[in-house]
Amino acid sequence: MDGGRPTNERPTTNEEPPTSGSRRKSVLSDHPVFPILLSTDMAASRTFYHDTLGLDIMAESDDRIVLRCGGGTQLAITNSTVGTSDAQTQMAWRVPDIGAALADLRARGVRIEEYVAPDPPTADGIADMGHSWAAWFIDPSRNVLSVVQPKS
Numbered sequence: 001m002d003g004g005r006p007t008n009e010r011p012t013t014n015e016e017p018p019t020s021g022s023r024r025k026s027v028l029s030d031h032p033v034f035p036i037l038l039s040t041d042m043a044a045s046r047t048f049y050h051d052t053l054g055l056d057i058m059a060e061s062d063d064r065i066v067l068r069c070g071g072g073t074q075l076a077i078t079n080s081t082v083g084t085s086d087a088q089t090q091m092a093w094r095v096p097d098i099g100a101a102l103a104d105l106r107a108r109g110v111r112i113e114e115y116v117a118p119d120p121p122t123a124d125g126i127a128d129m130g131h132s133w134a135a136w137f138i139d140p141s142r143n144v145l146s147v148v149q150p151k152s
Contacts, residue, residue, distance in 0.1 A: 038080035
């Protein structure tokens with residue numbers, strides 16, 4: 001029992017859900033998020049994220065790796081038989097200096113992608129997105145990752 005409730009029961013709430021069009025602040029706006037990426041090869045993903053990118057492993061099993069990222073955030077990699085079929089950016093790191101971030105990634109052996117129109121065109125791997133500069137790289141399971149430096 002935990003707080004008078006068996007621990008295997010789903011927590012309940014007495015709060016009414018907000019009505020349609022309500023402007024009440026969401027509980028989700030106060031909590032960090034963490035992306036979950038799919039991996040078709042957990043060993044290759046472990047090597048890429050831990051050894052190549054240098055992220056610390058917080059927890060690991062045959063089906064999942066949880067990695068520590070900045071600001072108390074986490075990244076989860078989960079085993080998948082099909083992986084991702086999406087060519088869009090799956091996740092991005094906000095960085096203060098995109099040039100320094102790319103230099104570090106390249107020094108670690110990470111290939112930075114180059115794009116031409118109709119994709120955002122890049123020069124030396126960096127695209128001017130208007131509000132920010134961005135660069136992309138791809139993990140062993142074809143997840144598209146990004147580093148982004150806001151202009152403001």
